[in-house]
Amino acid sequence: MRAVVLEAAERPVRVRDWPEPQVRPGERLVRIKACGLCGTDVKLRAGKVPGVRLPLVLGHEPAGVDVETGRPVVIYPHLSCGRCVNCVEGHENICLATRGTLGITAHGALTELVSVPAGSLIELPEALDFEHGALAGGVVAVSLCALRKMGPVLDRWVIVAGLGGLGLVGIQLLVAAGARVIASSRSEEKRRLALELGAAAAVDTGGSYEEEVRAITGGVGASGAVDFTGAGEHVGRLIRCVRRGGRVVLVGYTSGTLSLPYAEVVMNGVDVMGSRSYTREDVRTALGLMERKKVDLLVDRRVSLEQVDEALDQIASGTVTGRVVAVLP
Structure with missing residues (x-):
């Protein structure tokens, strides 16, 4: 065969x-x-x-x-x-x-x-x-398994980083659950599609999107973020995008090591967790x-x-x- x-x-x-x-x-x-x-x-x-x-x-x-x-x-x-x-x-x-x-x-x-x-x-x-x-x-x-770790999302701001197949499905699931989604991607086409699928906002990861997320969320930050990119350099930025007590769930991965802003994670009580399959x-x-x-x-x-x-x-x-x-x- x-x-x-x-x-x-x-x-x-x-x-x-x-x-x-x-x-x-x-x-x-x-x-x-x-x-x-x-x-x-x-x-x-x-x-x-x-x-x-x-x-x-x-x-x-x-x-x-x-x-x-x-x-x-x-x-x-x-x-x-x-x-x-x-x-x-x-x-x-x-x-x-x-x-x-x-x-x-x-x-x-x-x-x-x-x-x-x-x-x-x-x-x-x-x-x-x-x-x-x-x-x-x-x-x-895969998206469901990750979003279960996010906890309650009804009427809360959640960032979806990475708008491939997983991220676009993740947006649909979060919108169905009542979340207010901020989609992030370098691709203008994918950001446009995310808005069509129900995202409340979309930001360009090529810019200083931490400030943009803070502005969108009234200065507080998002309740959580789901990273589908596997690009380690984005994780620290997502940690700075979530509010105190927020949660960052990692789905995408690479073979390298991950560097985190240690003090910010601890002092802001941010949960960082992995979701496998x-x-x-x-x-x-x-x-x-x-x-x-x-x-x-x-x-x-x-x-x-x-x-x-x-x-x-x-x-x-x-x-x-x-x-x-x-x-x-």
Whole structure:
């Protein structure tokens, strides 16, 4: 069968023949129909994700058909143990005894067939297609998981930094929850789109936006900020944009170290926390929101397996508005 394989860091990914999976006890075979692409795939190709063994089949945002039942499903990518304290408490996205994550530290789903634990399958509602299924986890659920950490947002100012697919969905979720959103991006086009999606204001990160945020919020600062950029230099600025007791949630990431204005964090009582991926419950909630048309996924481009490497170039360039999905016949 065909698969998109990363054979060496800083080299193009390519489609090559790959052995069909062996179905072990407790696993189910899934025929992949769609798989989202994102910045993590770009980082993998660049060799910036630790713990990766090559060659690696990419693909961590998949949906397809359960071969045994014929039903459409979303695949939860984290191979969590289900028994550790984090899993028991519903945080299987940060399992203490994980066996890896599809497409990152285990072979993924940018291929024709995968075998995964039966518990990894989440039924895809009839009203949604495979593209919706693929992006339910990789986009909507990621944003949901991060926004849960924000706490109450009704009638509060919240900054969304980074207006790629995640940020644009994050804006829609925050607006639906009653927040007053300040969108931030260097891109005028993306700021305009954020306003169309319901953001109350948009600021250019190329300028001194801390003062602008303070002015928008009446001199107090925002209640919180969600950073989807992964650009460490922005975090200190976001800390200065939130009010005393505010919260900054980090979703995007890089392989470097993070420098914080230590005294300002402590003296202003600012919470800084990371949000990794999403849980199964986040996926179910995401599917429900999508089924009720509460979220527009803003799919920018659909590609074949042979076009994945070119698509990763475009994602890396920052020119993609919305998301890219690989679609299989």
